[in-house]
Amino acid sequence: MATTDLRTGSLERHGLSDEQLRDMFRNMLLQRQLDNRGFQLNRQGKVPFALGSEGHEALQAGAAMAFNRGRDILAPYYRDLGLCLGIGLSPFEILLSIFARAEDHNGGRQFPNHYSSKAAGLMSFSSILAAHLPHAVGAAFAIAYRGETGRAVLATCGDGTTSEGEWHESMNFAAVHKLPFVMLVENNEWAISTPLEKQMAQPEIWKRAAGYGMPGRRFNGFNPIETYAAVMEAMDRARAGEGPTLVEGTCYRYLAHSTDDNDLTYRTREAVQERRKDDPVPAFEAVLIEHGIVSPEDVAAMRKDILRETNEATDAAEALPYPEPTDLYKHVYEGAWEPWQS
Numbered sequence: 001m002a003t004t005d006l007r008t009g010s011l012e013r014h015g016l017s018d019e020q021l022r023d024m025f026r027n028m029l030l031q032r033q034l035d036n037r038g039f040q041l042n043r044q045g046k047v048p049f050a051l052g053s054e055g056h057e058a059l060q061a062g063a064a065m066a067f068n069r070g071r072d073i074l075a076p077y078y079r080d081l082g083l084c085l086g087i088g089l090s091p092f093e094i095l096l097s098i099f100a101r102a103e104d105h106n107g108g109r110q111f112p113n114h115y116s117s118k119a120a121g122l123m124s125f126s127s128i129l130a131a132h133l134p135h136a137v138g139a140a141f142a143i144a145y146r147g148e149t150g151r152a153v154l155a156t157c158g159d160g161t162t163s164e165g166e167w168h169e170s171m172n173f174a175a176v177h178k179l180p181f182v183m184l185v186e187n188n189e190w191a192i193s194t195p196l197e198k199q200m201a202q203p204e205i206w207k208r209a210a211g212y213g214m215p216g217r218r219f220n221g222f223n224p225i226e227t228y229a230a231v232m233e234a235m236d237r238a239r240a241g242e243g244p245t246l247v248e249g250t251c252y253r254y255l256a257h258s259t260d261d262n263d264l265t266y267r268t269r270e271a272v273q274e275r276r277k278d279d280p281v282p283a284f285e286a287v288l289i290e291h292g293i294v295s296p297e298d299v300a301a302m303r304k305d306i307l308r309e310t311n312e313a314t315d316a317a318e319a320l321p322y323p324e325p326t327d328l329y330k331h332v333y334e335g336a337w338e339p340w341q342s
Helices: 018-043 057-065 081-086 091-099 132-145 159-163 165-176 205-212 224-239 269-278 280-290 296-318
Strands: 073-075 153-158 181-187 216-220 245-250
Touching: 018 057, 018 081, 018 091, 018 224, 018 280, 018 296, 057 081, 057 181, 057 224, 057 280, 073 132, 081 091, 091 296, 132 153, 132 165, 132 181, 153 159, 153 224, 159 165, 159 181, 159 205, 165 181, 165 205, 181 205, 181 224, 205 216, 205 245, 216 224, 224 245, 280 296
Parallel strands: 073 153, 153 181, 181 245, 216 245
Antiparallel strands: none
């Protein structure tokens, strides 16, 4: 199908308005700014840990545009900053998570970058790879069991997660029960330090869909419009009761796995710089400018506004208190039971 080729500057909108295209681009810029802020705060000793989504911006901004707020459910993984922003989380909520403040949706008790929001339809998740996927297909089963239509569950993971047993079990369960479920694999070629070719003999993950009896598709995750088209098609199919789909977006992880990782121990800086030629942020910016959707002045103003918003969110979140020690067991056990009492 026709789509935008960011290398040639062509533009196929797939029904997206100028405003939606600008929103996707702003999401991409905001992701990169917040990524940088998380790493800065870690290096300043203000937060213990941060993860980056740099290289995933286009994929996540495009997928978020296919999400139906107030209806769909998102079951993300820990590198999904842009998806969470795109479905409604604010920079302030992101910083509350990074700073682990009591006002965070998880009460400051969840790992940094592990967002959740009942209001946004955002499921909480675990760092244990693929552990969130049985919960995601469970939510999809509930939608089907209740006879609801026009709703779907969008679940995401990285390429490494597809080697986990729970990934396969979830895919099989979704297929057998024809659930309103979309599995979006963000293939950035690295499972922490393990390259794709050492993870699997068949590196095209989308081809596994045939083994489960569902459609599969691969797309260029550096292209936000192509991402939107692929994910929207799969989500519409799920919402219509036609069952699950496996979609695989190809991208690249430009930063280390996390602030605790030194990626130079398993790849060279030159190799990463070579892949920077495909950086989706300047590429999409150039396309939007070429087609008159934004001007260079618009982009400069957008960047300035994003920096202001990030600074304000950082200051506001940092000023808030940590959770009280006595709150440790809240939301763990039902009722008022306290484990130190007999």
